[in-house]
Amino acid sequence: MAVHQGINGKVIMPLRTCVFVVLMQLLVMGKPVICQETNVLISNAMPGEVLTLHCHSRDNDLGVHTLAYLATYQFNFEVNFWGTTLFTCDFTATNHPTSLGLIVFQGPSYQHGPWICVNQCNWSAYEYGFYLNGRYQASWPKLGTDTNVSTPT
Numbered sequence: 001m002a003v004h005q006g007i008n009g010k011v012i013m014p015l016r017t018c019v020f021v022v023l024m025q026l027l028v029m030g031k032p033v034i035c036q037e038t039n040v041l042i043s044n045a046m047p048g049e050v051l052t053l054h055c056h057s058r059d060n061d062l063g064v065h066t067l068a069y070l071a072t073y074q075f076n077f078e079v080n081f082w083g084t085t086l087f088t089c090d091f092t093a094t095n096h097p098t099s100l101g102l103i104v105f106q107g108p109s110y111q112h113g114p115w116i117c118v119n120q121c122n123w124s125a126y127e128y129g130f131y132l133n134g135r136y137q138a139s140w141p142k143l144g145t146d147t148n149v150s151t152p153t
Contacts, residue, residue, distance in 0.1 A: 038085075040104055040121040041074040042067070046093060051125050055089040055104065083109035091125060096140045102130060 044051040044067040051067040055075065065073045079085045085107040091100045105121055117133060124131045129139035 037076050037078055038105060038117075038119050038121065039074060039076050040087065040123065041072055042089065042104070042123045043072045043125065044069055044093075045124045045126050046095075049094040049096075049127070052092045053089050055087055057085065057087045060087075079107050083107040086110070089123075091130075093125065093140075095127070098141045098143055100130075100138065100141050102138055104132075 040055075042051075042053060042055075047069050049069065051071075052064065053067070053073065054064045055062040055073075057077075060077070062075055067073055075087075077085065077087070085105065086103065087105040088101055089104050091102065092098070102123075104123055105117060120133070122133050130137050
């Protein structure tokens with residue numbers, strides 16, 4: 001079976017291979033992982049504030065990034081075969097120095113929470129909290145509170 005090189009050197013899976021992988025996942029896990037790339041976009045919607053974020057998975061550390069007002073940061077990935085891909089981001093801002101950890105993507109194999117977005121995860125940070133694809137998810141922690149990772153509601 002041929003593997004094709006795509007844009008930016010990414011390996012592209014032939015359609016029949018993707019169909020085979022999805023069928024195997026249905027047999028093994030009872031639910032498929034979509035053979036498409038997932039995009040996470042994070043926006044700073046806080047006038048006059050700088051948003052600092054550090055996103056990572058178990059296998060990938062994406063580093064620390066700072067976003068001025070209306071700036072964005074985005075990253076792309078493919079969900080692993082087992083559907084257990086999980087990305088978290090730690091956030092601080094000018095007026096919110098206590099770190100907030102959020103799960104910004106979790107694969108379909110996690111039973112403890114919903115698969116919060118599929119192929120497009122648009123996160124926006126506001127003065128009062130975080131929104132995912134236009135729906136409120138979490139508020140900034142109060143000064144001196146715990147900084148553990150929060151699961152969006």
